[in-house]
Amino acid sequence: MKLRDIHNFLSGTLRGRLILGVAVVHAVMMTLFITDLTLRQRSMLLDRQEEAATALSQSLSTSAAGWLAADDISGLQELVENQRHYPELLFAMLIDKGGRVLAHTDKSRQGLYLLDLPKEARQTVVSKTPDLVDVAVPAILGGRHVGWARVGIGQKTAGQKLRQITRSGALYAIAAIILGTVIASLIGRHLTRRLYAVQDTINKVRAGNHRARSSITGNDEAALLAREFNDMLDALSEHEAELNSSEARFTKLFNTAAVPLCFVNKEGVLVDFNDRFAQTFGYTHEEVPTLKEWWNLAYPDPAYRIRVVATWEAAVRRASEEKTDIEPIEYRVTCKSGEVRTMVISGTTIDEDFLAIFFDITERKKAEEEIRMLTEELEKRVTARTAELIKKSQELEGSQKALINIVDDLNQKTWELEQANIKLKELDRLKSMFISSMSHELRTPLNSIIGFSSILLHEWLGPVNDEQKKNLATVLRSGEHLLSLINDVIDVSKIEAGKVEAFADEFDISDVISEAVDLLAKNAEDKGLELKIEAIHQIMRTDRRRLLQCVINLLSNAVKFTVKGGVRVSARLISSNLNPELRSRISELDGDFMEISVTDTGVGIKAEDMSKLFQPFMRLESTVGAAASGTGLGLYLTNKLVAEILKGDIICSSRYGEGSSFTMRLPVKI
């Protein structure tokens, strides 16, 4: 574990690699350097030994040449013995041409034969090691090879020196490696410290602190890296915020959508569905983890389920091939409650997943079904009704024909009536013209009749006797009667034509009563009748002339139809408030009413005649009928004037044989 940690550290981190790299390179360089140095020294030492050995051998061979030729062994021995103190000398010997050792620093070796002599008489290095440098030099005398000088120099001291040099070289190398490693480590640490600061920030961000930022300043690569890293983090958090908000929106939309929604991944797992889905179908996530469970629960009828699955999968396939949404198709989904709801299910593919969208059309379906049933019912009823109507219509056709005939007749009659109406209007116009002309034409002769008889009767043109006076009076009375007849006819004609207007004056009612009584006083006196006035003083505002005319008419009738007794005229005020019936009859007028009554002790009126009383040209039969003269228009005219000009009414009460009473009730003001 530790090794692996170290390995990881060394090979894994930049710092580790840096340190390792620097240390290895340093170590190799130092090793090579020290090795080279040691080898050079060693080589140099050997060369010096070889030179020493060669030089000694040559001098020995030169010195020994004569002795060899002379074969003087003791002189040779002596010569060899003289070399004994040569530093590092291992041996020195002189050998004859045949290889026999003639002299040797080790005397015991005299007489031995050497086998390893060189073949040719040339200076030869037989061995060259730090322990022994062995050089053989031929001894030449007068151009003749007489023997060999051979010297071996050992290197006990040099070897020691060499080993020491090697040892210290290794020590130096190790020290240099350690030092180099330490320095590399320090440099690495320094260089990577700033990168570690960035790493810290990365670690913080990784640990979840998304707000963490590197605070390195400067212009080196680390600072640049830190800044770019910060920028990247900023961009990332911005992006993340957008993503979060987008996701929040989507989640809210998804959960609060008014239609059931279900998100299914490509493995068929129902990753999520919204509240509406749960409410509508009643299933929980545990019950429908995947489409398989959903299909089993939502479409319990296996045959229907197979059709549904096939339809749905075909729709999904089409959508994926054509890169469109999953087309809406109607399904009958069974809810957890067992209720079957009609849903139109469509969907949107998102990569390889899809979002299923459910439209609940159960109510609409129900309504459509109801409408369909109602329509059918209605059609049935209409059909039945139509049949009935056809029957009725056939019946009616007969009636209609009859009716058409009647209508034709009616049209004909209407046309006739219209013609008659036109004629009547023409006749009415002619009547008015006739009355107008008659009035005019009669007045001129009447002017003469009345005027001249009056002049004669009043003896303007000379005296007349009683007989003549009586006759003249008759002429005058007849003329006046004719005049009143004409006046009445004209008044009736005017009223009927609506040509009479009311002229309102202010006057005292008692004055009008007095005037009327004065006019009739002579007639009453002539008949011996008593005329009595019971009139209050009251200012009225109405048509005086027409009121006077009415009072005179009533009074004149009373006098005319009374033989004995008297006539009483009364005028008194009544409040319309006390008489609702009167008030309602004359609703447009407010205020008090004048009640004017003319009561006589005359012949009276039969009950059966009361209704004819106010009709024109109505002459009642009476005992005095023959004697009484009149136009037959008086009461008719009075009634018309009272109703239409004076805005009042007139009533009559009578007992046949005892007398009559006519009462006018007139508004005080019109």
Added chain:
Amino acid sequence: MKKVLVIEDNKDNLQLISYALARSGYEVVSTGTGEEGVKLAIKEKPFFIIMDINLPGIDGLETTRRLRNSEADGKIPIIAITSYAMAGDADRVLAAGCNAYFEKPIDPLTIVDNIHKAIRENTGLRIQDSE
């Protein structure tokens, strides 16, 4: 003697009104047409004029209008005596310029007094009654 101009084409009516006027002390000047009546009025300067409405040629209304616009004293009282008695007749007569009107038949006993009374009320002229 004060003069009264009577414009009347009916001789009977003229006779009757003449009796009444003479009895009250008036001298009667008369004519049967409106045109002549206008000339006479200018010439005779009557105290008042009695005007029949239904005249040959220009009628009494037109005659009255001409009199009111003539050289004759425009303030001469004009009394219409008419047999028209239908609604609206009175208005037309007064609108033409007459001071008063009386319907036929007239009462010879009271007509002159009534004329005097009408003139007094209408024009403010003081007239001494003959009786």
